[in-house]
Amino acid sequence: MAPLTTLAALFLGAVASVEGAQDWDSAAFATSPPVYPSPNMTGADAASLSGWAAALEKAEAFVANLTLEEKVSLLTGAPGPCVGNIAPIPRVGFKGLCLQDGPLAIRQATYASVFPAGLSTAASWDRDLMKLRGQYIGEEFRGKGSQVYLGPVAGPLGRSALAGRNWEGFSPDPYLTGVAMEESIIGVQSTGVQAVAKHWIAYEQETQRNPEDTFDKDTIPSVDQIMSVSSNVEDRTIHELYTWPFANAVRAGVASVMCSYNRINGSYACQNSKTMNGILKGELGFQGYTMSDWMGTHGGVASVEAGLDQTMPGAWNWEPTLPGVPSWFGGNLTKAVENGTVAESRVDDMAKRVMTPFYLLGQDEGFPGVDASSGAYPMNNQFEPESDWLESWTAAGAINTESNVDVRSNHSKLIRELGAAGMVLIKNNGALPLSKPKDIAVVGNAAGDVQNGLYYHDVNYEPGVLPVGGGSGSARFENVVAPLEAIKARAKADGTHVQYILNNTRLVTPGGFHDMIYPVPEACLVFVKAWASEGADRDSLELDWQGNEVVEQVAQNCSNTIVITNSGGQNVIPWHSHPNVTAILLAHFPGEEFGNSVVDVLYGDVNPSGRLPYTLAEKESDYYFANITSSVSNPNDTNAWQADFTERLLIDYRHFDYYNLSVPYEFGFGLSYTNFSLSPSITVKPVSNSSIAGVPAPTTSAVPGGNPALWEDVYTVTATVKNTGAVTGKAVPQLYIQLPASAGEGTPVKQLRGFTKIELTPGEEKTVTFTLARRDLSIWDVVSQEWSVPSGTFGVHVGFSSRDIKAKSSFSI
Ligand SMILES: *[C@@H]1O[C@H](CO)[C@@H](O)[C@H](O)[C@H]1NC(C)=O
Ligand SMILES: *[C@@H]1O[C@H](CO)[C@@H](O)[C@H](O)[C@H]1NC(C)=O
Ligand SMILES: *[C@@H]1O[C@H](CO)[C@@H](O)[C@H](O)[C@H]1NC(C)=O
Ligand SMILES: *[C@@H]1O[C@H](CO)[C@@H](O)[C@H](O)[C@H]1NC(C)=O
Ligand SMILES: *[C@@H]1O[C@H](CO)[C@@H](O)[C@H](O)[C@H]1NC(C)=O
Numbered sequence: 001m002a003p004l005t006t007l008a009a010l011f012l013g014a015v016a017s018v019e020g021a022q023d024w025d026s027a028a029f030a031t032s033p034p035v036y037p038s039p040n041m042t043g044a045d046a047a048s049l050s051g052w053a054a055a056l057e058k059a060e061a062f063v064a065n066l067t068l069e070e071k072v073s074l075l076t077g078a079p080g081p082c083v084g085n086i087a088p089i090p091r092v093g094f095k096g097l098c099l100q101d102g103p104l105a106i107r108q109a110t111y112a113s114v115f116p117a118g119l120s121t122a123a124s125w126d127r128d129l130m131k132l133r134g135q136y137i138g139e140e141f142r143g144k145g146s147q148v149y150l151g152p153v154a155g156p157l158g159r160s161a162l163a164g165r166n167w168e169g170f171s172p173d174p175y176l177t178g179v180a181m182e183e184s185i186i187g188v189q190s191t192g193v194q195a196v197a198k199h200w201i202a203y204e205q206e207t208q209r210n211p212e213d214t215f216d217k218d219t220i221p222s223v224d225q226i227m228s229v230s231s232n233v234e235d236r237t238i239h240e241l242y243t244w245p246f247a248n249a250v251r252a253g254v255a256s257v258m259c260s261y262n263r264i265n266g267s268y269a270c271q272n273s274k275t276m277n278g279i280l281k282g283e284l285g286f287q288g289y290t291m292s293d294w295m296g297t298h299g300g301v302a303s304v305e306a307g308l309d310q311t312m313p314g315a316w317n318w319e320p321t322l323p324g325v326p327s328w329f330g331g332n333l334t335k336a337v338e339n340g341t342v343a344e345s346r347v348d349d350m351a352k353r354v355m356t357p358f359y360l361l362g363q364d365e366g367f368p369g370v371d372a373s374s375g376a377y378p379m380n381n382q383f384e385p386e387s388d389w390l391e392s393w394t395a396a397g398a399i400n401t402e403s404n405v406d407v408r409s410n411h412s413k414l415i416r417e418l419g420a421a422g423m424v425l426i427k428n429n430g431a432l433p434l435s436k437p438k439d440i441a442v443v444g445n446a447a448g449d450v451q452n453g454l455y456y457h458d459v460n461y462e463p464g465v466l467p468v469g470g471g472s473g474s475a476r477f478e479n480v481v482a483p484l485e486a487i488k489a490r491a492k493a494d495g496t497h498v499q500y501i502l503n504n505t506r507l508v509t510p511g512g513f514h515d516m517i518y519p520v521p522e523a524c525l526v527f528v529k530a531w532a533s534e535g536a537d538r539d540s541l542e543l544d545w546q547g548n549e550v551v552e553q554v555a556q557n558c559s560n561t562i563v564i565t566n567s568g569g570q571n572v573i574p575w576h577s578h579p580n581v582t583a584i585l586l587a588h589f590p591g592e593e594f595g596n597s598v599v600d601v602l603y604g605d606v607n608p609s610g611r612l613p614y615t616l617a618e619k620e621s622d623y624y625f626a627n628i629t630s631s632v633s634n635p636n637d638t639n640a641w642q643a644d645f646t647e648r649l650l651i652d653y654r655h656f657d658y659y660n661l662s663v664p665y666e667f668g669f670g671l672s673y674t675n676f677s678l679s680p681s682i683t684v685k686p687v688s689n690s691s692i693a694g695v696p697a698p699t700t701s702a703v704p705g706g707n708p709a710l711w712e713d714v715y716t717v718t719a720t721v722k723n724t725g726a727v728t729g730k731a732v733p734q735l736y737i738q739l740p741a742s743a744g745e746g747t748p749v750k751q752l753r754g755f756t757k758i759e760l761t762p763g764e765e766k767t768v769t770f771t772l773a774r775r776d777l778s779i780w781d782v783v784s785q786e787w788s789v790p791s792g793t794f795g796v797h798v799g800f801s802s803r804d805i806k807a808k809s810s811f812s813i
């Protein structure tokens with residue numbers, strides 16, 4: 001019997017079906033295993049960023065010269081010019097740190113760019129564009145005087161299609177998200193700006209994400225708060241899904257990791273020793289600092305011991321009428337050291353973790369001062385002249401004398417390119433590309449310009465395009481190119497007649513389209529949208545503002561209806577097989593150049609090359625496996641809010657594949673204006689003859705990203721791709737691995753473990769090589785607490801989507 005059979009049994013317990021919550025033993029998830037003490041950093045190099053030891057030496061010298069209060073001030077947010085601030089320490093010439101949202105722009109700043117959202121970036125499947133986006137974002141943060149970029153996002157991963165912040169991150173597939181994290185971080189940090197991988201961990205819903213005061217305080221004085229939702233996640237799942245992309249982030253040398261609002265197995269993420277001390281600093285060898293999400297700290301000593309290094313925003317009182325938020329650190333931490341509760345060596349490690357990335361990225365040399373137009377917490381755009389911090393920051397030389405610095409450079413070119421690359425064409429009966437049409441209609445409320453201002457924060461406004469979503473991941477725009485505006489410009493050049501109706505209410509009123517549009521155009525472009533935002537999960541996957549009905553009405557009256565959805569994730573699109581719907585383009589959240597990007601694709605100046613970073617199922621209930629938990633508040637139970645991740649590893653395509661369910665548009669799918677073929681014969685080769693079965697030799701000290709053996713290439717897979725169509729285009733060949741049966745029941749049927757994007761001219765053929773690292777073939781072994789390669793036959797599937805497999809092979813271990 002293969003040893004993993006027992007492990008697999010442990011993974012599922014006595015569960016006959018992984019679907020059922022009936023065998024879920026809630027008691028096992030009521031506590032999180034204690035992992036103490038918090039590991040000291042060692043200055044070990046990350047694979048993609050070296051120089052940690054030398055930077056640690058500088059940090060050590062710097063910290064050695066600080067008083068206890070000064071050290072604690074590096075660990076405690078303070079009022080200041082930015083969304084998060086570490087106060088200057090003028091005595092030693094330290095100018096403080098300015099932390100800004102993130103993740104698709106420097107959120108509140110003027111004269112800055114708004115990039116495509118993480119979702120659009122993932123949908124491009126383009127590593128180079130991911131990295132360049134990171135680099136340009138980093139340049140803009142630097143130009144505005146912000147040392148710390150609050151991004152990128154790998155949590156939420158996208159367990160539930162309804163989660164309000166999925167679009168800030170990349171994809172529910174951990175491999176694709178891992179690549180996007182790595183490329184983004186390398187790009188950002190190449191400019192000398194710190195990246196913050198967030199939100200650690202299992203933060204998969206907005207609903208109940210923060211504690212709430214109970215209604216019944218007087219009746220039940222013992223319970224004054226219901227605690228944040230607890231994400232109850234089994235060990236293998238937290239490793240193989242939710243930790244996976246963070247491992248890439250740590251390996252890329254990320255400066256900081258932000259802990260999340262939720263609890264994990266009952267313990268707050270910013271106070272959970274298993275996830276911070278154990279998984280992050282222990283297994284992943286993380287060398288930077290952990291930072292709390294804003295008001296995500298719920299304890300002082302307990303958080304410090306569990307591995308939290310910096311609390312944000314610190315003590316803060318943003319509304320004179322509201323009580324301030326306690327910092328938990330600050331004076332309390334100083335006192336806890338003085339009275340011997342917390343060892344000063346722990347505070348030293350915290351301070352060194354904060355200062356090492358600062359020196360590593362050269363932030364001690366020539367970093368620009370904060371631009372006063374960048375915006376402080378929570379959302380002020382200008383400094384209040386009476387702010388009590390202004391004098392000290394100015395005296396420290398931390399404020400730029402110039403305001404409204406224009407940091408946009410030529411970034412709009414990339415934004416236009418990536419915006420188009422992140423659009424996914426899922427249906428095309430020859431309607432696209434448009435070729436100098438004589439007469440077109442542009443309809444739907446997402447086609448036009450915005451009418452309520454250029455800072456989308458938290459309102460699902462009716463008229464106007466949605467270049468990005470809402471919440472703290474939104475941004476202030478300098479400029480938005482709406483689809484109608486760009487189409488009109490193009491139409492003028494082509495001599496095309498453009499008719500338009502942007503009022504959805506009219507479009508669903510009898511005759512509202514039919515009686516107005518004359519003549520019936522050659523093509524009707526329908527722009528429909530779906531809002532998503534931090535702070536609230538979507539209450540359905542329907543399009544907003546009667547979007548589905550708008551499409552049905554137009555399709556009834558126009559035999560060439562081309563639908564463009566503008567949305568932060570999955571939608572139900574019941575009209576997808578309607579014969580008059582001739583093309584469907586999912587535009588996602590493409591950023592400020594939306595109109596130009598979509599015109600490039602619709603007219604064929606850019607051949608669509610985006611691929612679905614998620615699965616589009618037929619009905620909303622098809623996604624039931626990851627329902628958002630929202631139990632009725634029980635004022636008598638502080639522990640009432642529980643989210644059991646009973647689906648374990650089976651989210652998104654892993655679910656639909658496991659249960660053999662058909663879906664209209666699967667993960668990895670997307671059309672082009674050309675066709676590609678992939679030769680059925682592929683070559684699979686081990687890199688060396690030595691056996692890789694089981695657990696690799698352990699490392700004696702921490703290495704960022706975990707045991708380097710996990711990242712060694714162990715197999716290569718080579719395939720040949722050809723452009724068989726008439727125009728140049730980009731193919732996205734994908735590699736999926738099927739683990740052997742010994743990986744256990746509940747293991748996904750196949751998992752993405754490689755992809756590449758290549759451009760091919762008509763008739764051109766190229767060879768692509770995928771490399772498989774040991775981690776790509778491993779499962780998390782809950783008994784040995786190590787990654788382990790199971791024994792048996794591994795299936796190798798190469799194709800153009802998770803279900804369009806063109807070539808298969810296998811090897812045995
Ligand atoms: C949560 O509880 C499950 C079940 O006992 C366990 O497998 C897992 O390791 C725990 N994880 C954390 C972070 O506490
Ligand atoms: C961290 O280093 C200090 C010395 O600076 C030492 O006292 C402490 O035990 C170390 N902690 C761990 C967890 O190794
Ligand atoms: C400590 O700070 C003083 C200034 O107060 C400075 O002269 C000295 O060089 C500093 N030492 C180190 C190691 O940074
Ligand atoms: C110290 O912690 C207490 C809660 O125990 C809090 O009420 C107080 O505001 C904190 N002090 C500071 C300076 O943060
Ligand atoms: C030490 O100080 C901390 C922070 O104020 C406090 O929580 C703790 O109870 C104190 N311990 C003792 C022994 O006084």
Ligand SMILES: *[C@@H]1O[C@H](CO)[C@@H](O)[C@H](O)[C@H]1NC(C)=O
Nearest residue numbers: 409410411412413414415417
């Ligand atoms: C933008 O400008 C930079 C620096 O001037 C240049 O290297 C880059 O090629 C330009 N990018 C584009 C897309 O034009």
Ligand SMILES: *[C@@H]1O[C@H](CO)[C@@H](O)[C@H](O)[C@H]1NC(C)=O
Nearest residue numbers: 502503504505506507509512
């Ligand atoms: C939108 O159309 C409806 C139905 O025709 C109409 O009642 C409403 O006034 C229109 N809205 C605007 C802003 O014109």
Ligand SMILES: *[C@@H]1O[C@H](CO)[C@@H](O)[C@H](O)[C@H]1NC(C)=O
Nearest residue numbers: 507510511512513514553557
């Ligand atoms: C579309 O056509 C149908 C059938 O002719 C008609 O009843 C309906 O009112 C039209 N819809 C609109 C919005 O014009």
Ligand SMILES: *[C@@H]1O[C@H](CO)[C@@H](O)[C@H](O)[C@H]1NC(C)=O
Nearest residue numbers: 555556557558559560579580
């Ligand atoms: C398709 O459009 C044509 C032309 O407007 C219309 O006659 C026909 O009924 C439509 N088909 C459907 C299924 O709505």
Ligand SMILES: *[C@@H]1O[C@H](CO)[C@@H](O)[C@H](O)[C@H]1NC(C)=O
Nearest residue numbers: 620621622624627628629630
């Ligand atoms: C979860 O999904 C099922 C199946 O669609 C549905 O009946 C149920 O109401 C959903 N529950 C929640 C809390 O959304």
Ligand SMILES: *[C@@H]1O[C@H](CO)[C@@H](O)[C@H](O)[C@H]1NC(C)=O
Nearest residue numbers: 216219220633634635636637
């Ligand atoms: C909460 O407890 C109070 C006092 O025991 C009781 O009267 C009330 O019914 C309880 N409420 C709920 C929702 O259980």
Ligand SMILES: *[C@@H]1O[C@H](CO)[C@@H](O)[C@H](O)[C@H]1NC(C)=O
Nearest residue numbers: 017656657658659660661749
């Ligand atoms: C799905 O199909 C495969 C292959 O036909 C079969 O082995 C497996 O049992 C099916 N799974 C379920 C849950 O029906």
